[in-house]
Amino acid sequence: MSLTRRTALAAALATPLAAPAFAQGALTRMRVSVIPVLDVAPLHAAIREGFFAAEGIEIDTSTTAGGATGLPGLVAGQFRVVFSNVVSIMLGVREGLDFRFVSGASRAKDSPPDILALLVRKGSGIRTGRDLEGKRLASNTRNNIVWLRGMAWVEKTGGDWRRVNTVEVPFPQMADALAGGQVDAAIFSEPFVAAALETHGDRLERIGWPMSETAPGGTNAQYVAMADDLARNGDLFDRFGRALHKGVDWVNERQGQPALLELISAFSRVPLARLQNTALPAYPKAVTSAELDEIVATMTRYGLGGRYPASASLIFRTARG
Amino acid sequence: MRFLELDEVTKEYPTRGGPPARVMDRVSLSVQEGEFLAVLGPSGCGKSTLLQMAAGLLPPTSGAVRIAGRPVNAPPPEAVYVFQQYSRSLLPWRSVRDNVAFATEHRLGRRRAREAADEPLKLVGLEGFGDHFPWQLSGGMQQRVAIARALAAEPAMLLMDEPFSAVDALTRLDLQSLVLDIWSRRRLTVMLVTHDVEEAIQLADRIIVLTNRPTTVAEEIAVALPRPRDPIATREHPRFLELRHHLLERLLARHAG
Amino acid sequence: MRITSGTWLILGLLALWEASARLGWVDSPNWPALSQVLAALAADMATGELPARICGSLWRMGAGLAAGGLAGVLTGLAFALIPLTARLFGVVVELLRPIPVPAVIPPLVLFLGLDDPMKITVVALTVFFPVLTNTLQGVQAVEPDSIAMGRTFGIGPLRRAGFIILPAALPAILAGFRVALALALVVTVVAEMIAGEQGIGSYLVLMQFAGRAPEMYGVIVLLAALGYALNRGFVALERRLIAWWYAAGREAA
Ligand SMILES: Nc1ncnc2c1ncn2[C@@H]1O[C@H](COP(=O)(O)OP(=O)(O)OP(=O)(O)O)[C@@H](O)[C@H]1O
Ligand SMILES: [Mg+2]
Numbered sequence: 078m079s080l081t082r083r084t085a086l087a088a089a090l091a092t093p094l095a096a097p098a099f100a101q102g103a104l105t106r107m108r109v110s111v112i113p114v115l116d117v118a119p120l121h122a123a124i125r126e127g128f129f130a131a132e133g134i135e136i137d138t139s140t141t142a143g144g145a146t147g148l149p150g151l152v153a154g155q156f157r158v159v160f161s162n163v164v165s166i167m168l169g170v171r172e173g174l175d176f177r178f179v180s181g182a183s184r185a186k187d188s189p190p191d192i193l194a195l196l197v198r199k200g201s202g203i204r205t206g207r208d209l210e211g212k213r214l215a216s217n218t219r220n221n222i223v224w225l226r227g228m229a230w231v232e233k234t235g236g237d238w239r240r241v242n243t244v245e246v247p248f249p250q251m252a253d254a255l256a257g258g259q260v261d262a263a264i265f266s267e268p269f270v271a272a273a274l275e276t277h278g279d280r281l282e283r284i285g286w287p288m289s290e291t292a293p294g295g296t297n298a299q300y301v302a303m304a305d306d307l308a309r310n311g312d313l314f315d316r317f318g319r320a321l322h323k324g325v326d327w328v329n330e331r332q333g334q335p336a337l338l339e340l341i342s343a344f345s346r347v348p349l350a351r352l353q354n355t356a357l358p359a360y361p362k363a364v365t366s367a368e369l370d371e372i373v374a375t376m377t378r379y380g381l382g383g384r385y386p387a388s389a390s391l392i393f394r395t396a397r398g
Numbered sequence: 399m400r401f402l403e404l405d406e407v408t409k410e411y412p413t414r415g416g417p418p419a420r421v422m423d424r425v426s427l428s429v430q431e432g433e434f435l436a437v438l439g440p441s442g443c444g445k446s447t448l449l450q451m452a453a454g455l456l457p458p459t460s461g462a463v464r465i466a467g468r469p470v471n472a473p474p475p476e477a478v479y480v481f482q483q484y485s486r487s488l489l490p491w492r493s494v495r496d497n498v499a500f501a502t503e504h505r506l507g508r509r510r511a512r513e514a515a516d517e518p519l520k521l522v523g524l525e526g527f528g529d530h531f532p533w534q535l536s537g538g539m540q541q542r543v544a545i546a547r548a549l550a551a552e553p554a555m556l557l558m559d560e561p562f563s564a565v566d567a568l569t570r571l572d573l574q575s576l577v578l579d580i581w582s583r584r585r586l587t588v589m590l591v592t593h594d595v596e597e598a599i600q601l602a603d604r605i606i607v608l609t610n611r612p613t614t615v616a617e618e619i620a621v622a623l624p625r626p627r628d629p630i631a632t633r634e635h636p637r638f639l640e641l642r643h644h645l646l647e648r649l650l651a652r653h654a655g
Numbered sequence: 656m657r658i659t660s661g662t663w664l665i666l667g668l669l670a671l672w673e674a675s676a677r678l679g680w681v682d683s684p685n686w687p688a689l690s691q692v693l694a695a696l697a698a699d700m701a702t703g704e705l706p707a708r709i710c711g712s713l714w715r716m717g718a719g720l721a722a723g724g725l726a727g728v729l730t731g732l733a734f735a736l737i738p739l740t741a742r743l744f745g746v747v748v749e750l751l752r753p754i755p756v757p758a759v760i761p762p763l764v765l766f767l768g769l770d771d772p773m774k775i776t777v778v779a780l781t782v783f784f785p786v787l788t789n790t791l792q793g794v795q796a797v798e799p800d801s802i803a804m805g806r807t808f809g810i811g812p813l814r815r816a817g818f819i820i821l822p823a824a825l826p827a828i829l830a831g832f833r834v835a836l837a838l839a840l841v842v843t844v845v846a847e848m849i850a851g852e853q854g855i856g857s858y859l860v861l862m863q864f865a866g867r868a869p870e871m872y873g874v875i876v877l878l879a880a881l882g883y884a885l886n887r888g889f890v891a892l893e894r895r896l897i898a899w900w901y902a903a904g905r906e907a908a
Contacts, residue, residue: 113864140850248864249685347865347866348865348867455806455807477807478807481803490900
């Protein structure tokens with residue numbers, strides 16, 4: 078049997094059973110907390126292409142600026158699923174919160190360009206982590222993946238991360254803060270790297286790739302849900318995972334194509350022209366024990382250690398490859 | 399028949415720290431049905447206090463107030479209080495007609511109360527001013543509105559607190575005639591407090607003179623002037639002059655002493 | 656239309672804005688020229704996106720204003736007229752008053768979620784205190800004689816509250832609402848920036864993250880205009896509601 082015929086057959090069998098539940102108005106609403114960044118492209122693809130609707134799910138995204146309300150909102154029951162960076166998730170887990178990974182979201186590519194970049198003012202003479210000692214380094218938040226990869230880069234390039242003064246600056250204000258001299262270096266994530274080089278290119282330059290230079294292919298962000306919700310509504314999350322992963326396929330099949338950039342521009346409002354100079358992350362479906370072990374080890378190295386449960390126990394079946 | 403009775407009424411106000419201040423000390427007086435009584439006293443002796451206790455607006459510290467034989471604990475329907483400061487008791491957001499209607503609209507409903515306002519407005523000579531607002535009228539006209547409002551409630555008795563003290567002398571004469579006219583036409587009972595000797599003689603059947611604080615009744619005098627009282631002729635009547643001499647002497651002597 | 660000196664000042668500042676961006680006095684992509692800002696604003700108005708968001712924000716603001724204002728007036732009346740309520744709840748209110756609104760957002764999120772109930776409550780809380788304070792002051796300033804007047808005509812306490820005290824205190828209450836209105840718009844936008852996809856606040860966050868400065872400033876210009884229009888509209892409404900107060904004030908002066 079050819080693939081298409083098998084799919085058609087499966088669809089034909091599934092439809093009579095599924096139809097009543099998925100009838101108009103009977104969609105299960107799931108509220109998902111997101112950040113308006115490139116990493117959530119598969120989620121938006123799956124929404125726009127109707128993959129969620131086909132699974133009987135209606136996704137209601139809620140954008141939070143710095144991701145500040147995401148994980149607390151998950152604990153409080155405001156969201157079913159939250160997109161967040163892995164460090165913030167693991168810090169919550171360390172505090173005893175029952176987060177479970179339901180899908181991967183983004184990770185670094187194996188080689189540059191990657192989604193984080195370290196920028197300095199031209200002529201500042203700063204080239205390495207060692208040069209950054211005693212200087213002010215901007216990160217959007219302390220103790221998240223951006224900061225962690227930044228510290229790893231400092232150490233990798235010969236600096237003592239404890240001697241670097243981290244300053245919290247939101248991404249949208251980083252370029253002005255750096256160009257204006259309020260900070261000496263800044264860790265940007267895309268598309269702010271592209272934006273900064275586009276607008277301040279005459280004054281700023283890139284000196285490092287904190288992701289691919291310290292952890293090639295390293296993990297960045299995931300989708301999480303609460304363990305008890307998963308235990309009670311496993312079927313719903315199976316459907317969620319299937320739909321989201323169709324979105325991942327949709328995105329991965331269109332790497333380097335205008336259709337993908339148009340999708341990202343539509344939900345993020347980043348101008349299309351800028352997206353053409355923007356590095357995209359890799360979009361994984363799975364979350365692996367190995368990547369979680371790597372992140373826990375890195376976190377421990379940079380002062381975020383503690384008692385973490387076994388990585389495998391944190392991964393829900395939808396995120397197992 | 400005694401319409402209003404005050405029986406050994408005493409009023410004390412609390413003071414900060416010290417013992418309560420006795421403003422009024424066992425005052426007894428009564429007003430006959432249909433009578434026009436004037437209460438004369440120096441400024442600050444407690445005239446407003448006395449009248450407010452009669453109106454059921456202020457509880458006495460001890461003693462009893464009765465109207466039509468019944469004890470007064472709350473404002474009785476028979477008596478309406480007319481305020482010393484008309485400008486404070488009129489509602490500036492209501493037209494003249496609506497101010498008058500305010501006295502009755504909680505009983506009659508808005509439409510009937512507005513209709514019923516025409517008659518008292520005419521009685522005080524304000525027909526045609528129903529759509530004006532209080533602040534568009536002179537002081538004398540505003541006091542007429544307050545009187546019309548009191549009349550709209552159709553009380554048997556008016557308790558008037560120096561109702562003419564805030565208007566000019568000519569307007570005062572005018573309003574005094576108006577009140578006398580209404581009193582006789584409507585067969586009202588009136589208790590009016592004032593510090594104006596001529597006003598008391600001109601209007602009242604009987605005058606009660608109060609002492610300074612703590613206030614007691616100093617004297618009670620029957621006016622015994624013929625009615626109707628013309629504002630000019632009455633003031634030249636020998637009895638008027640005699641009473642004025644006597645009362646002024648009393649009030650001034652008290653001040654000197 | 657007569658052009659006042661105030662208008663000239665504003666036009667001058669706007670010209671300075673345009674020049675500072677065009678001539679590179681302020682050299683940052685985050686400082687776009689006024690003309691670019693207005694073009695971006697016009698574009699998102701034309702697509703219907705901004706009008707819909709403005710309506711949503713105004714709805715939330717209006718709901719918060721109504722709820723907080725009503726609560727403020729009723730509480731103020733109760734405190735002023737029923738001394739027991741002031742003794743029971745006065746301290747609670749005084750303790751809550753100095754808490755800045757951003758500080759109460761986390762517990763509100765916990766109890767009310769991230770949707771309209773939370774946002775409207777944030778606005779309502781902001782509105783509540785100025786309205787309460789002014790209502791209290793307004794009621795305390797009501798002429799005792801006018802209340803006694805109601806009593807002498809046998810008018811009951813509820814009717815006295817509604818027909819004497821409330822109208823007399825209305826100028827003060829409306830002054831409280833005018834203060835509250837200015838805060839309400841700002842707080843609505845701040846609440847919308849916390850989470851969700853609705854309203855002007857969420858648009859601001861989105862445009863900030865997309866690095867679209869013209870759109871961001873466009874919406875800020877729009878907010879300024881909206882705030883100005885709301886205030887003008889409110890003053891007009893006030894002049895109708897308490898025309899007697901302005902008129903009587905002029906007579907008395
Ligand atoms: N609420 C109050 N508390 C304490 N003292 C009061 C109070 N009300 C009135 N008094 C005092 O009682 C006395 C009598 O006051 P009241 O207003 O009855 O005098 P009055 O004869 O009407 O004065 P006026 O001629 O100025 O109208 C005054 O000395 C006043 O200071
Ligand atoms: Mg008095």
